[in-house]
Amino acid sequence: MYHDIADDLIHSIENKLFSQKLPTEHQLMERYNVSRNTIRKAIDIVAQKGLVRRVQGSGYFVNDISQAKHTVVNLTMGTSRTRYHKEMTSKIVTFDEIHADEALAKEFGVLNGAALHRIIRLRYIDKQLYSLEYAYYVKSEVPTLTLVSINHSIFDYIAKKYDIRINNSDQYLSQDALTSEQANLLGLKPKTACMVLQQSNYYKNDVLFNFSQTIYVYPNLSFYFHAANQSGNS
Structure with missing residues (x-):
């Protein structure tokens, strides 16, 4: 409730x-x-x-986290959603099922061979390209996804259908050079430097259900993170 x-x-x-x-x-x-x-x-x-x-x-x-000249990504939300602006639209590049290989298992901590939903999508705000997202959902935790859900908010869909909400997440923000594949999808030159967010999301008893890599290309992005002093001491 x-x-x-x-x-x-x-x-x-x-x-x-x-x-x-x-x-x-x-x-x-x-x-x-x-x-x-x-x-x-x-x-x-x-x-x-x-x-x-x-x-x-x-x-x-x-809290006013808006900035006049910036689009703000609230990392504390546990996702990269940018809801202070108009709703995003998506263009689906890939929607299929795969099994985690050794590289994915090592990078994100998923079991080698685990069945995964894979979604690769381009995201837009007001028809302006916002990001390229590679998202993976562990099938043992999220058995089904629909085409409608992956065109909108997958997290909203699985919260309603499976009562899965992010309990905690590991997030790594870095500036990386685009691979040839990524550059081709984004219409940019290979090795262009972009901000990249890598996430692993967990629910209930620290069970991994999702991991992703999001490459941001939207102009004037600002990343917000909220930190609280748990001890109460300054």
Whole structure:
């Protein structure tokens, strides 16, 4: 229940329905007809995504992570989605099933020979090329994907169908030179330097269900990451 409430709050924030501050806990309890404990669990998730901060005695304020001249990628969301802007569209290059080879197993920590859904897609914002994404989903955890789901948000689809949500993720951001294959798909020259995000995503008992490599080519990108001082000491 609280995961669904958190998703709804995140959607409301991303669509500017709550632009400065969340409603009070009491108002949210009435809105969703749940207990204070459930609301606090939901808000904790939203805060972990870097979208709100608590001010003692004043409530929960929305973090403004937008930048006037930049498109912001919120890495704290656990995915590379950029929801502060218009919805993305996709062009599917490859959608098939493969088995992890030794290279994939070593790079992402998946079992050698594991059955995988493979999606290679180009993503666009307002018809402007945004990224090239190589995504893999472990079939033992995500048995099926649909063509509709891979044209939109795969994470939204598997959350609804399999109740799979990211519990934690490993993310590596680097500047890499394009291979000939990547350059051809992006319409760029081989060895062009691009920002690349490599992710391994886990759910429940640290079970790997997805890993990916996203190559960003959209102009004026900015990467946001939220960090909290867990100890409470400065």
